[in-house]
Amino acid sequence: MPRISFPRRLCRPLIVLLAALALLLGAGAGPGWAAPDEGGSKKLRDALEAAAKGHIEATARLDNSKRRQKALTGRLKAVEVRLVELTAQVGEVAAQSYRLGRLTPIAALLDSTTPESFVRRAGELDVMAQRDGRRLRALAEARAEARTAKLAIDAEVREQQKQVVVLAKRKRDAERALAEVSSGTGSGFGGGSASARPAPRNSDGSWPSESCSVSDPTTSGCITPRTLHMLKQAQSAGYQRYVSCHRSGGGGEHPKGRACDFAAAKGGFANVSASGGDKAYGDSLATYLKSNAGRLGVMYVIWYRQIWMPNTGWRAYSGGGSPAADHTNHVHVSMY
The missing domain is CATH 1.10.287 (Helix Hairpins)
Structure with a gap:
């Protein structure tokens, strides 16, 4: 079999490209992976964050x-x-x-x-x-x-x-x-709701202020210690499909290291709405995060055209029509 040789000036870029492809495929994201486009405006995300944080602080x-x-x-x-x-x-x-x-x-x-x-x-x-x-x-x-x-x-x-x-x-x-993205009360989801180990709180019961300070095991970025605790607890409870947390740029909590996206499909963030076993996996995970919100410091959860907040419960949610924007292919969780 004839030996194929490449000019030396092309070898280094080719090696880098092959390494990058190997890293991407080895991450378990599957072919066609791309970070979900969450949809919704910055104004909406800021309003949801303010309302959820205000509720959590007042409750504490x-x-x-x-x-x-x-x-x-x-x-x-x-x-x-x-x-x-x-x-x-x-x-x-x-x-x-x-x-x-x-x-x-x-x-x-x-x-x-x-x-x-x-x-x-x-x-x-x-x-x-x-x-x-x-x-x-x-x-x-x-x-x-x-x-x-x-x-x-x-x-x-x-x-x-x-x-x-x-x-x-x-x-x-x-x-x-929620008025601009919700049409009313949601039905919620079935599934498991095992108890998570509580994240550390202040002596008065409030959540300590945290920054994006620990390495994100799902990306090359950083997340908060509380987000890492939530991720480990979810994985320990059996939710071990592909996850992506930190994302540079844009709005919301991802750039702050306070949000994670859990793919519903085994292969990663497929650009289709989950069904069958993938839908059941997402239902169970969304219920787990909602049920353990007080233990983990969850602000809100979005899954399959529904959003859960501690002061509203499950509500209908429309992010823009695509599987990523409507969160029908991944479960999004934002942390306090």
Whole structure:
């Protein structure tokens, strides 16, 4: 068989081209792969992000306020028990004074018949004064603590009422944002909903602020630690078909490392709407992400002409007609 030779000036570009093709085919994306064109305007994506983030933040503040109120209520109950005990003790002192009359310390000392009894009575009076003083101070402090706890509980109730108003506003914002792409309530999807391991939160229950700071295992870009956690949890739950997260340029969360696209087809992002087993795979994945949104920090999920947000539930979604824009060939998830 004759040996084929190439001019040396063509060898290096050819090697680079072959390496690139091998890398592309080895990634598991399948022939004809291309990053999905999500469709929708930047204005829409920004509005969805603002509405979802606002809802998540208000929910965290509401939950945190409820936890504080519960702790304060427990503290108030304990103080009220102490108040009953201290009030009874101070009542005993008052009753004793009433029965015996108002015996002044000077009169008690003058009633002593010997120097020894004088010293003994002086000591007894000092002990009684310290005891009664402690009881009165403890009663005053308990009353002040109870008043403080009640005021704090009232403040938490007002905070919760405020966050309920915020949540209602964020829901209206989401519905206005969806108006241009949604025709009404969606039906949702069936499928698995195993529990994911929760991503780390702040001590007050809120999500920590994160940047695109860790390597994206699906591309050469970067993603946030929370996005990486979501990706690993989804893969551990069995959703191991092709995924693409970071994407440079454009709007939305992909360039920020806060979004991933999960292909429905085994071969990658085919330019056709999923059906059969591929549709069932996407249904199950979308349900998994929705069910674990609170554990993972999911802002919204888009799949098969439907979008899920925490303040609206599943809604009908139209991205522009193509399988990529309507998300009928991949599941999109945006992270907080």
